[in-house]
Amino acid sequence: MTETIGFVQLHGGDGHSVVSATPGPDLTAHGYREDEYAASGVAYSYEPSADHEVVPRDSASFTTRVLVRRPVSADDFTGTVVVEWLNVSSGSDAAPEYTYLAEELVRGGYAWVGISAQFTGIAGGAGSVEMAAADGPQALADKDPQRYGLLHHPGDAYCFDIFGTVCAALQQATDNSHPLHDLSVKQILAVGESQSAMALTTYANHVVEVHDAIDGILIHSRAAGEMPFGEPGCGVDIATVFDAEPATIRESLRIPVLIVQTETDVLTNFRFVRSRQPDTDRLRVWEIAGTAHADLHQIGPYEDLLGCPMPVNRGQQRFVLRAALSHLTRWAGGGTPPPSAPPLRVDNATATFELDEIGNVRDGVRTPCVDAPTQVLSGIVSADLPRICLLFGSTTPADPDLLARRYADADDYLAQYRAATTEAIDAGFALEADREEILADARPDLVPAPTSNPSSPQSTVR
Numbered sequence: 001m002t003e004t005i006g007f008v009q010l011h012g013g014d015g016h017s018v019v020s021a022t023p024g025p026d027l028t029a030h031g032y033r034e035d036e037y038a039a040s041g042v043a044y045s046y047e048p049s050a051d052h053e054v055v056p057r058d059s060a061s062f063t064t065r066v067l068v069r070r071p072v073s074a075d076d077f078t079g080t081v082v083v084e085w086l087n088v089s090s091g092s093d094a095a096p097e098y099t100y101l102a103e104e105l106v107r108g109g110y111a112w113v114g115i116s117a118q119f120t121g122i123a124g125g126a127g128s129v130e131m132a133a134a135d136g137p138q139a140l141a142d143k144d145p146q147r148y149g150l151l152h153h154p155g156d157a158y159c160f161d162i163f164g165t166v167c168a169a170l171q172q173a174t175d176n177s178h179p180l181h182d183l184s185v186k187q188i189l190a191v192g193e194s195q196s197a198m199a200l201t202t203y204a205n206h207v208v209e210v211h212d213a214i215d216g217i218l219i220h221s222r223a224a225g226e227m228p229f230g231e232p233g234c235g236v237d238i239a240t241v242f243d244a245e246p247a248t249i250r251e252s253l254r255i256p257v258l259i260v261q262t263e264t265d266v267l268t269n270f271r272f273v274r275s276r277q278p279d280t281d282r283l284r285v286w287e288i289a290g291t292a293h294a295d296l297h298q299i300g301p302y303e304d305l306l307g308c309p310m311p312v313n314r315g316q317q318r319f320v321l322r323a324a325l326s327h328l329t330r331w332a333g334g335g336t337p338p339p340s341a342p343p344l345r346v347d348n349a350t351a352t353f354e355l356d357e358i359g360n361v362r363d364g365v366r367t368p369c370v371d372a373p374t375q376v377l378s379g380i381v382s383a384d385l386p387r388i389c390l391l392f393g394s395t396t397p398a399d400p401d402l403l404a405r406r407y408a409d410a411d412d413y414l415a416q417y418r419a420a421t422t423e424a425i426d427a428g429f430a431l432e433a434d435r436e437e438i439l440a441d442a443r444p445d446l447v448p449a450p451t452s453n454p455s456s457p458q459s460t461v462r
Contacts, residue, residue, distance in 0.1 A: 005041040005169035007066070007177050013147025016067055017140060018086065018114065019094035022300035024102040027069060031076055032106060037066045037179055038150045039115075039166050045157035046207065046229055052250050054206050060154035060232065062162055064122060065093070065140065068179045070111035078109035079186030080329050083167055083214075085196035088120035088235070091127030091138065096193045097220060097321075099298055104322035107433060108329075111180060113170060116140075117163040117199070119235040122153040128195065128238050129388050156230030160203055163190075164211035171213060187215040187332050189325070194293065195238050197222035202229070204257055205250050216332030218324055219259045221293050224275040246274040249283055256331045258324050258338060259285045262317060263361060263379025264293035264393060266344055267351060279340045286324065286429070287344045289361045290370040290377035291315035292393025299392065306388055313393030315377045316367040319430045319438055326431055339428040341365045353380070358398050358406075365429050368420035368438060372413065374398055374446035400448045410444035417442045 010016075016036045027034055040063040046054035067086075071077045082105060086093040095114050098105070105112050116122055124138020140148035153162075167188055173181040192200045197219045204217050205226060225244025230236040249257050265272045266287055279285060292313035296303060303312055327338035344364040345354040353361040359376035369377060379393040407413040421438050424430040430438060 005039050005166060007169075007179060008038045008040070008150070009177070010036040010038055010065070010147050013144040015147075017093070017143060017148070018067060019090055019092050020099060021298065021302045022099055024099060025106050027106070030106040031072050032069055033072045035068050035179060036147075037068065038063050039066045039169070040150075041165055041169075043154065043158040043161040043165060045232065046160060048206055048229070052205050052252070054210065057157075060158055062154055062158065063150050063152055064162055064166070065116040065148070065151055066166060066179065067095075067114040068111070069098075069105075070180065070183065071109060074182045074184070076109050077111060077183045079184060080108075081111045081113060081170055081180065081185055081188045082325070083113045083115060083170070083188055083190050085117050085163055085190065085192035085199055086114045086121055087192070087194055087196045088118045088125065089128045089195045089238070091120060091125045093121040096294070096298055097191045097196075097218075100193075100220075100318045100321045101191070101325055103434070103437075104325055104431070108326070111183060113179070115163055115166050116151075116153070117159045119153045119156045119159070122151050123235070125235050129391065155232040155234050156236040157232045159199065159230060159236075160207045161210070163199075163203065164207060164213060168211045168213035187329075188213060189216045189218060189328055189332060190214045191218040191220065191325075193220040194222075195227070198225070198227040198238070198241050201247060201249070202226040204253060205247065208253070208255065214255060216256045216328045217258070218328055219257060220321065221262055221265045221270075222259065222272065223265070223270040224272050242269045242271075248275055248277040251280065253282055256282050256328065256337070257284075258328050258331075259283070260317075260321060260324050261285070261287045262291035262293050262315075262393075263287075263289070263344065263353065264291075264391060265379075266346070267353065267380060268390065273346055273351075276343060281337065284338045284340060285343070286320065286338075286341050287364040288315070288317050288320050289344060289364040289366055291317040292379035293391040295392065306392060308385065308389035308392060309383070311395040313377055313379060314369070314375065314395045315379075315393075316369050316438065316441060319367060319424075319434050320365055322434060323429055323431050327428065341429070358402055359396075366420075366427075367424055367430065368417050369441060371420040371423070372417040374403060374413070374443040397446070403446070404448045404451070407447050409450045410447045413447045414442060414444055
């Protein structure tokens with residue numbers, strides 16, 4: 001049922017409008033270019049039927065935005081297009097997954113495409129994280145009519161077909177107006193975080209085979225439920241997902257899915273713990289210790305603007321996500337599945353995490369900052385705080401007495417941190433290409449200086 005898509009490159013105005021707190025790598029220095037397009041076509045709305053299938057209800061025309069970051073030279077493209085379902089939780093389009101994955105994208109020769117799949121990305125809205133602008137124009141066409149005046153979205157009833165139809169069109173270059181016309185596309189991977197992850201859960205369970213355009217899906221930070229199919233003329237009420245019935249990934253899915261979750265997603269009102277399921281030959285689920293739904297890497301220099309009472313989470317999920325993309329690329333191409341990992345350890349009686357002596361959660365995917373810790377890294381903030389602060393978790397000092405018993409001195413700490421880095425890379429949860437960046441995260445400055453008191457214990461218990 002996939003319809004023909006027409007692409008028109010967008011020029012002028014104020015340049016592309018996608019929310020990002022950090023600029024990411026220098027695209028020009030990496031031999032990349034950035035272009036923006038209007039993608040026009042006809043999309044169908046759906047309603048679910050038996051056995052995870054859908055039936056079309058009606059159709060509507062659309063013209064949405066497609067942002068493309070790709071190698072300038074076709075010789076530098078390695079064949080994989082990563083398509084992000086842009087996130088609208090702020091009331092505007094954002095690309096959080098690009099922020100986490102950008103270093104791997106440019107060094108790996110990927111093309112990245114961000115699709116404004118949802119109504120709020122084009123029309124604007126209040127958002128769901130209390131961060132939307134209070135006044136001024138919200139719609140892209142009102143903010144920048146010169147660049148975006150052509151855009152219109154018929155509502156989130158059509159978002160799944162808009163996303164899938166544009167993905168299918170990325171494989172079908174017909175002329176030089178196509179954004180990837182000179183690239184040989186071998187596979188397309190869909191990625192999305194938070195609200196977009198909930199949408200991709202629905203897409204994987206009900207719609208993906210309608211378009212037969214996606215070869216693998218990275219679902220990052222989803223809730224227990226699926227995003228509903230939505231209504232014409234408006235955005236979906238994402239709050240309904242948090243009260244929805246748990247949804248697992250269907251066993252009949254023919255493409256690989258890798259789910260990556262943080263502590264915030266497993267508990268809090270996301271309650272993914274209710275949707276846990278075992279790994280299969282088409283599914284892997286990774287839950288990362290010491291991580292929050294969003295973190296310092298995502299907010300960058302604007303941490304203070306959040307107004308949170310404590311430092312936000314400084315965990316290392318970016319390294320795990322880059323490894324996840326690398327694994328999914330090979331897996332979708334017929335290679336071996338990613339490694340499996342135990343879930344984060346939860347006390348089901350109290351619905352809380354089981355913590356180690358430092359205060360970090362046990363089990364899950366391990367990174368050096370929790371296996372050679374100097375801080376307590378949490379995705380759970382229990383205070384009565386604004387929604388955005390709950391999503392960003394916290395970083396608090398570890399007990400210096402515990403650190404003094406754990407590390408003889410800063411050099412001992414660094415040796416343990418280097419060993420933990422090698423262990424994460426060898427286990428497949430971090431990439432060798434990220435070793436130096438991981439090592440740069442070490443915090444020997446937080447390790448107490450050794451005491452001259454010979455009776456003080458100095459141990460390297462791990």
